[in-house]
Amino acid sequence: MAADFTRPDVSPFTPDMDFTPGTSFIRSHFTVPAMTKLIIFTDLHMVPEGTTIIGLDPAERLAAGIDHVNRYHADADQVIVTGDLAHRADRTSYERLKRELDKLTPPLAITIGNHDRRETFLDVFPETVTDENGFVQRVIDFDDCRVVLLDTLFAPPYDYPNSHAGLLCDIRMEWLDRQLETAGDRPVLLFMHHPPHATGFSGMDQIRLINEVEFYDLVKKRGNVLHIFAGHVHRTISGSSRGIPFSVFKSPVHQQPMPFEAPDASLSVDEPAAYGIAVMTDTGVLVHTEDYEIAKREAAVA
């Protein structure tokens, strides 16, 4: 039964209410509009069994993240993965990745990044929704937002350095335009592997989305994008570009180190793994980053 907020003398809490982590207390007991909750993973960089990245096992790191999501956010409306799924885009790694992702409780939506190969990925994940042109991008509508996943993969061929940058070709830009145009009253959340703006890291900025001016011209013209979510940089970064706020999340595996001036875009460091949480509210969107390897420790009163 829904709580009655018009009766302040009556407690909305009853003994049968379940406060267990992962249960949706608010939704089941209060009369409030649905607020979409999204979990965001990026840059999974799966490798074949027995191999590592700077000594780290991507499967182990991801498995811990999936356990954490299933424990605390089993009620999430969607888990979104924003690319760099397999470190070297090999079939064995995609198959290993699929075995891990299949353990997620909430529904899954995926797009790809510069480390991926579209055909190999789709071969191993044939249930993936693509657009009518075969790009790994899709729309998911919720009551309070439209989620749009974009496929920013430029390569193959992988001619360094340009092909590791992101691109939304004319076909994909037209598709995006249509999705923004038909969003109705829903604010749009964009999810893409490559940030469409600089993040301050000299190496990574060389390989960001290369047609950012056209991208922002379109987004600003439509005027309904509430937030942009990206990966690629392997670091928690937030800010705004052209007046539109963005969030970039860490990888579950290797992270981008300081300083800003990096001699090599692949320079990486072992820092705690993370995923993102986005929750729609009646006034906007909340964005959290969850360093789940730290957060697994028991809480105590400070």
Ligand SMILES: [Fe+2]
């Ligand atoms: Fe990456």
Ligand SMILES: [Fe+2]
């Ligand atoms: Fe990337």
